Amino acid sequence: MKRLILPAVFLLAGCSHTANDRWSGQDKAQHFIASAILTAAGSEVAQRQGSSSVRSANIGFLFSVSLGATKELWDSRPAGTGWSWKDFVWDVAGAATGYTVWRLANE
Template identity: 60%
Template sequence: MLLPTLPVTGSCRASVRIFLLIILLCCSGCTHLANDEWTGRDKAQHFLSSAFLAAAANAYAERQNWSPSHSAGFGVLFSISLGAAKELNDSRAGGTGWSWKDLSWDVAGAATGYVLWNTAR
């Protein structure tokens, strides 16, 4: 018996990718979690570097003649991906531990970088 197929739109694919990323992060097998605070110098560094990376990647994509929506998506996802990779590196045995708080500041910084880049154009 064949199962009916549903049309898949671009937004549906993006939703599936985000869902899979969240599942991957939740099941990443981190060796230990960080016991850290919500504020501090480390969080400011996460926020500012993510904002810069999102704006820079957005600018790069625009200069490659990508559409504005693809440029924005690339900028934000590039920044968040680097933040997640850093946290994954921190979660190894000799690291400081995976920090959801750091990743939250990365996401906030990426969103801020996106907004600042698009309002400055």
């Protein structure tokens, strides 16, 4: 997992079209909640496919964060609203929360 994070940060740091947004707002809550739900759902699907609890939670987390990064890449296109590190932070926070809640519910 660590091997994936560093290259992703370098790739995403070059986004030239960034958003000028705030840390709070309705869209930040939507990023957080959607990421938490996607993590839990991805974890549950992975577990039903036979993965261990830890592996399932990791799969769900990476699934959610990758969707958040893809959405921000879409926003960074010239016609988009711009890459938002703030949105991405809320995505990761939601994914971490979904990971934790799902793990607690499956112990």
